[in-house]
Amino acid sequence: MTDTTETLEHRLSRIHLALEKEQLERVDDVLSDLEPAEVALLLESLPPAARISLWERVPGEIDGEVLLHVHDEVRGTLIDDMDHAEIVAATTGLDTTDLAEIFEDLPQQVAADMLRSMDALQRSRLQETLSFEEDSAGRLMRTDTIAVRADVSLETVRRFLRWKEAVPDNTHMLMVVDRNGRFVGVLPLARLIANDPEMAVADLMDSDVDSIQVTMKSTDVATLFQTHDLTSAPVVDESGLLLGRIIIDDIVDVIRENSEQALMNMAGLDEEEDLFAPVMPSAKRRAVWLGINLLTAFLAAWVIGRFEAALDQIVALAVLMPIVASMGGIAGSQTLTLAIRGLALGQISRTNSHWLLRKEIGIAALNGVLWSLVVAVLAVLWFNSIAIGVIIAAALVINMLAAGVAGIVIPLMLKRAGIDPALSGSVILTTVTDVVGFMSFLGLATVFLL
Amino acid sequence: MTDTTETLEHRLSRIHLALEKEQLERVDDVLSDLEPAEVALLLESLPPAARISLWERVPGEIDGEVLLHVHDEVRGTLIDDMDHAEIVAATTGLDTTDLAEIFEDLPQQVAADMLRSMDALQRSRLQETLSFEEDSAGRLMRTDTIAVRADVSLETVRRFLRWKEAVPDNTHMLMVVDRNGRFVGVLPLARLIANDPEMAVADLMDSDVDSIQVTMKSTDVATLFQTHDLTSAPVVDESGLLLGRIIIDDIVDVIRENSEQALMNMAGLDEEEDLFAPVMPSAKRRAVWLGINLLTAFLAAWVIGRFEAALDQIVALAVLMPIVASMGGIAGSQTLTLAIRGLALGQISRTNSHWLLRKEIGIAALNGVLWSLVVAVLAVLWFNSIAIGVIIAAALVINMLAAGVAGIVIPLMLKRAGIDPALSGSVILTTVTDVVGFMSFLGLATVFLL
Incomplete structure (x- = not known):
């Protein structure tokens, strides 16, 4: 042991x-x-x-x-x-x-x-x-299926299995086919043992069974196994011919890989990445992601640069502006993560996305108001200027609302465009919250303080 | 169907x-x-x-x-x-x-x-x-186990099963116990069918089987199922008494929940969160996370505030400083995510963490140098100052090195302290990359440009 x-x-x-x-x-x-x-x-x-x-x-x-x-x-x-x-x-x-x-x-x-x-x-x-x-299911399928005909007796099946000798230990059901090899049902071994040997397979088999098309996507197969509590399922071609079976051992790998993938992709990493990959190739791969993010950062810097006059006159703006961008980024990534999980589970569609958007806007509004008050008080105490407090509060509310909307809209649009929302979502979201954050805060300051 | x-x-x-x-x-x-x-x-x-x-x-x-x-x-x-x-x-x-x-x-x-x-x-x-x-395993375990004694014949077992009638369809092995109810092995149904009825259970059973202690943690049970390709396993107490069995259907849920958890926790969300939770309670829960992040943001702002003199004189610093912080944050979150996955799989321990740290520092150095050159050239062109280019390049290298170290050290320390690295890792990491980023850039500028 x-x-x-x-x-x-x-x-x-x-x-x-x-x-x-x-x-x-x-x-x-x-x-x-x-x-x-x-x-x-x-x-x-x-x-x-x-x-x-x-x-x-x-x-x-x-x-x-x-x-x-x-x-x-x-x-x-x-x-x-x-x-x-x-x-x-x-x-x-x-x-x-x-x-x-x-x-x-x-x-x-x-x-x-x-x-x-x-x-x-x-x-x-x-x-x-x-x-x-x-x-696809075809790649997951095993071809070691044991199939019996529906019109034979249990005794015949037992003799066949005894003659075959090597029945895999993890077999718990036999596939039942018609004379043309088309799948008609399954016979659990438990029923084969517990019933009268004279009975026919057809009388005992379970024909209300989910069969899987060989072209079905493996993530859909995994969902089917989970929602139907399957441990194995027959795979058929479009004419119903039995090709093999998929067993849960292989599905567990699909499930694990899929969820790992979302986690890794959100950081711009590949799910197959080797923890101990040599430095050079790892650095190369990550460089791409950093480069894309650098574009985002320069865009944000460019926005800030538009407001040099304000920054030049009021140094408090430079000190406080990262707070606006950062709070928007955090709020947005919460919404984005929730949306990515929902999309992965197939739970978000056109019919409920409006409701979701309204909910996230509501949350953003509440938290925006709450935290903008806190930030405003601290800013007023710090810089002794009520105007700065009011402006940062307004900018924070605007940015958190933008973050809530972007957190839902971006992944939905990416999904529709066939792009993995986990991979590209966070970069685009950060771009939005940085640009909106800096622009609203510095823009309001330019209008009202200069 | x-x-x-x-x-x-x-x-x-x-x-x-x-x-x-x-x-x-x-x-x-x-x-x-x-x-x-x-x-x-x-x-x-x-x-x-x-x-x-x-x-x-x-x-x-x-x-x-x-x-x-x-x-x-x-x-x-x-x-x-x-x-x-x-x-x-x-x-x-x-x-x-x-x-x-x-x-x-x-x-x-x-x-x-x-x-x-x-x-x-x-x-x-x-x-x-x-x-x-x-x-724990005790909560996952089913008690519908069918157990037979090792010293009986296959024929007796078959008669027993026929008499019992309701053998669950998903049974594919029987548990074998001694006269005191202690677990001694399993008998796959396939072997029961394919062998001579006169043989004894003891001759055919598989006694080299993993049994699970009832107190074992469910994540460890899940790992065992995955690494040993199990579809069901006996659960025993410390004296070896058979208490029940765990089946893979329930393990699939554990695996899915665990991987969802890392994804959700990294955004400060709970894995059990309802996509359509009412606005008020959702806003409350997220407020906590935003509040924690606000502390981080204020800490960063405070660091910036230490350098008001520099910001006051050179407006380019305010424009460029978010680039340094943001690139550090992105690089750090890549390392952090890799470490979180490694920890979740149990693949990082004291023995290999030094190697991992060296590797991540190597990657950070390469990408730091590469992107700092790019940033330096752009900064020089934009602000017409070679000094600013040199300073932002140096700050970027420093911050990316800090990010690489923090991305490994933070999750390891959290793990050792019994805190979920996925939940707290990203906030602490951002604090490090913001503080180091702003401090190195503005600090170097203060020393060399004022």
């Missing part, structure tokens, strides 16, 4: 120490207890040199599974360390679905050789899987 | 339209096709009045399941609309685990009455479940 109580963090410390002291038997000791997915997490947690040392100690028979479980970018670093023969050996044991997932990350020469070394059936299966779109 | 191709968004539009036009049969029409979890998503997507209209049309027999699936805050609004008898009726069909999840949200009077109306067994089960900590 594996020790389920040791945390990853503790294992990490143990293996790190063992690697540093080059106590290789200790490394092997930790490794021997671990599942491939755990080895994957460990590898991802190590800086490049230690990662490669550990990778070279990982038993060859789980190499393939480990490659499957790491993020794309980490997979690249591991494959770079393997020679041709190792890659072929690692991937040979994988089933078609898993192989397809990593196939495109393999060096071209290796991929070509692998295709050549496969038998015709394997090759055509792999090519069929690869022909489905990357994020 | 339900139509699995209609998106939530489309259903939402249909039901919204039907509610608006008061075409109640159409509403019932949409509802009749839906699973409780889908009804829950729909209810969450509706503003208060429409939500209540829809809730009143939801068939009573799925009320309990729907209540289970909505976010805590929405559950409150639905329960408020139900009378005593409706609540009791809705919750009667739920099993102990599900009931425990919503029990604490029920009005006190209802909860007391329900406890009184239960039989002794039900009541003690519920109280036992409630005695486990909120986010």
